Amino acid sequence: MGKTGVNMGLRAYGLAWKAVLPLLRFNGRLKDGWEQRTLDGGLPAPAHLWIQAASGGEAYLAWEILKHLRPPASASLRVLVTTNTLQGHQTLARAADEINGRKSGLAVQPWYFPFDDPGLMRRMVDRVRPELAVILETEIWPGFLSxxxxxxxxVLLANGRMTTKSLAGYMSWPALFRELAPERIMAVSETDARRFGTLFGRDRVEVMPNIKFDRMGDAGPMTRASNPLKDIVAAEDDFVIFGSVRREELDAVTRLAAGLLSARPGTVLGLFPRHMHHLDLWRAAIDGAGLNWVLRSRLTGTAKPGTVILWDTFGELVPAYGLAKAAFVGGSLAPLGGQNFLEPLTSGVTPVTGPHWKNFSWMGREIIDSGLAVEAADWREALESLKKILEETPPREKVTAAAGQYIRDRRGGAEAVAKQVADFLNND
Known part of the structure; x- marks a missing residue:
């Protein structure tokens, strides 16, 4: 496909947006910021820099970059930050409130990202007239790039991530994306860099530290005396957390629970469903396995050894990790991408995860290779790993210190992006 074909493709893309826009008005998730998404309510102020952050998670990454931006000594730096979601907009508004008036020379304006109709995007770019646009993670919008x-x-694509599935989708139209390629791509791993290189050309791609590490604090484990759950489990009892377990791994997790309590009948097991509306499924499964259980909301006093606590209250997973001796992190015994196993680590607990944790591959394979976390091929291996950890529980302070060092060694992503921004703007 030559340049003529690319232009024809973009025209067809624009016609498709015009056809679908009237229907999007009925989407409840898009009603917030509708006038900004369509530019019917006016346009933002011109800006030197435009940062696009798709939703809440990326908005926090944008916030970290904003903290590290260094305005020119003799001038101000105006930044437009956009997002596609209400949560993202609320996060960017808080970032703007923190920075505006408190960081000299930097002015931040939050806005909703317009719909990617090429005509709308041309109006937006003509108005904002940025010297540089930064897109975070995998924000590859043809109308915007065009x-x-x-x-x-x-355009600088930063903290870049790309799955095999996403790459396959983009490669259905490779000439278009080669034509619209960002000038620079900063990927969070060599694997992601290779995928971006396949799509856009390897000479544009480099590897950077993931900004998510910058957002992690240095907090140590909560002391037992200050832990709000300290009266639920006796200090001498083995307390094991099954954190954020998912319905799709119900059978495997139930087998894991039954095996653990059979091997170590004095264990107290805290089972935290990822989705509370599946609690009845977990209750039936635990019942079917012949295990004793109690709802967290009905628990009075200290749990008896050999009990499964079905956690039906929100916001208590992290303090529960602070009391646990071992933990299995769910979403990983079925191909679901896994859940966050840095939470138990920073609480001083060595986590066991199943083989499916690609959503957290940005942490690096070294987290497994170094022994900070344990990967099990199935529920049987997970059982053996939990038993081993209970038999030789590493000191909580040692685990926390190693986790903290792992995180600190991987910080610097926001600073690296800020430096690239400065290089682009100063070379303009």
Missing amino acids: ACKTGGVP
Whole structure:
């Protein structure tokens, strides 16, 4: 496909947006910021820098970058930050409130990202006239990239991640994305860099530290005396957490629970469903396995050894990790991508995860290779790993210190992006 074919494709893309826009008005998730998404309510102020963060998670990454931006000594730096979701907009509004008036020379304006109709995007770029646009993670919008290309705006893709599935989708139209390629791509791993290189060309790609590490604090484990759950489990009892377990791994997790309590009948097991509306499924499964259980909301006093506590109250997983001697982190015995096993680690507990944790591959394979976390191929291996950890429980302070060092060694992503931004703006 030559340039003519690319232009024809973009025209067809624009016609598709015009057809679908009237229907999107009925989408409840898009009603917030509708006038900004369509530009019917006016346009934002011009800005030197435009940062696009898709939703809440990326908005926090944008916030970290904003903290590290260094405005020129003799001038101000105006930044437009956009997002697609209400949660993202609320996060960016808090970031703007923190920075505006408190960080000299930096002015931040939050806005909703317009719909990717090429005509809307051209209006937006013509109004904002940024010297640089930054997109975070995998925000590859043809209308936006085309408008930037037409307007002479360089694009930096930062904290870049790309799955095999996403790459396959983009490769259905490789000529278009090669034509609209960002000037620079900063990927969070060599694997992601290779995928971006396949799509856009390897000479544009480099590897950076993941900004998510910058967001992690250095808090140590909560002391037992200050833990709000300290009266639920006796200090001498083995307390094991099954954190954020998912319905799709119900059978495997139930077998794991039954095996653990059979091997170590004095264990207290805290089972935290990822989705509370599946609690009845977990109750039936635990019943069917012949295990004793009690709802967390009905528990009075200290749990008896050999009990499964079905956690039906919100917001208590992290303090529960602070009392646990071992933990299995769910969403990982079925191909669901896994759940966050840095939470138990920073609480001083060595986590066991199943083989499916690709959603957290940004942590690096070294977290497994170093022994900070344990990967099990199935529920049987997970059982053996939990038993081993209970037999030789590492000191909580040692685990926390090693986790903290792992995180600190991987920080610096926000600073690296801020430096690239400065290089682009200073070379303009």
